[in-house]
Amino acid sequence: IMGGTSSLEGSHPWMAAIYIGQSDFCGGTLISSCWVVSAAHCFFSNPLKSQIRVVLGQHSFNTTSPNTRTFGVEDYIFPRHFSVFNPTLHDIVLIKLKKQDGRCVKKTPFIRPICLPDKSMTFPDYYCCTISGWGHTQEKGMGYSTLQEAGVRLTPHDNCKKPEVYGNHVTSDMICAGINGCVDACQGDSGGPLACGRNDVSFLYGIVSWGEGCGRSNKPGVYTKVVNYIDWIDSVIKRKPKPSP
Ligand code: 4AZ
Numbered sequence: 001i002m003g004g005t006s007s008l009e010g011s012h013p014w015m016a017a018i019y020i021g022q023s024d025f026c027g028g029t030l031i032s033s034c035w036v037v038s039a040a041h042c043f044f045s046n047p048l049k050s051q052i053r054v055v056l057g058q059h060s061f062n063t064t065s066p067n068t069r070t071f072g073v074e075d076y077i078f079p080r081h082f083s084v085f086n087p088t089l090h091d092i093v094l095i096k097l098k099k100q101d102g103r104c105v106k107k108t109p110f111i112r113p114i115c116l117p118d119k120s121m122t123f124p125d126y127y128c129c130t131i132s133g134w135g136h137t138q139e140k141g142m143g144y145s146t147l148q149e150a151g152v153r154l155t156p157h158d159n160c161k162k163p164e165v166y167g168n169h170v171t172s173d174m175i176c177a178g179i180n181g182c183v184d185a186c187q188g189d190s191g192g193p194l195a196c197g198r199n200d201v202s203f204l205y206g207i208v209s210w211g212e213g214c215g216r217s218n219k220p221g222v223y224t225k226v227v228n229y230i231d232w233i234d235s236v237i238k239r240k241p242k243p244s245p
Helices: 226-237
Strands: 015-020 024-032 035-038 052-056 069-071 073-077 093-097 128-133 148-153 174-177 193-198 201-210 221-225
Touching: 015 035, 024 201, 024 226, 035 201, 035 226, 052 073, 052 093, 093 226, 128 201, 174 201, 201 226, 221 226
Parallel strands: none
Antiparallel strands: 015 024, 015 052, 024 035, 035 093, 052 069, 073 093, 128 148, 128 193, 174 221, 193 201, 201 221
């Protein structure tokens, strides 16, 4: 995260740290007792499940504490249309945690799922949402040890689709955020949440996906638009879908 600040421990209790193989890392978000969502592009090399660890309740990078719980991965599932040849499209993956003594997550003050929006939920242009992660704090920088957070404003879609911004690379399955550079997600933040609040409740509105560099002016961060995938998420995690109006 560029332009952020260190978070207070426990202030992003849905934040997951996902360690893949020997050296890959991504963020993720806990959405129910056994399921974490992240970015599909983090998994596009089809890593062995046995080589993946999901840490919840983590504050400092690569550091366990009495507040952390570490899970193995039972499975990970891409949406039907995800393709490794175009990994910025449909950049969402569902990760099923392995149970430990018959359950996955036991809620604690440091570990609890975020709310999923319903599929008709929208937030207005320029609305201020929150990103968090352990990724680079400069485009040519390093990861940060304590979980960083920052406020970013939602970029109007027409603006993000301008030729001098991203043109047709940005689709209706994406949300842009970050208006004038400086504050942005960066390498290592991929898969983590863009959380937007309503009435003091945080909703998972986007997933850190891509962008040209980090914090460049006219190059906002691009996020997977979670509301477009709610039916798919419901079907995979067998959550009861809300009756549509
Ligand atoms: C990355 O490489 C990455 N500025 C993630 C987010 C952004 C750029 C790059 C957005 O994972």
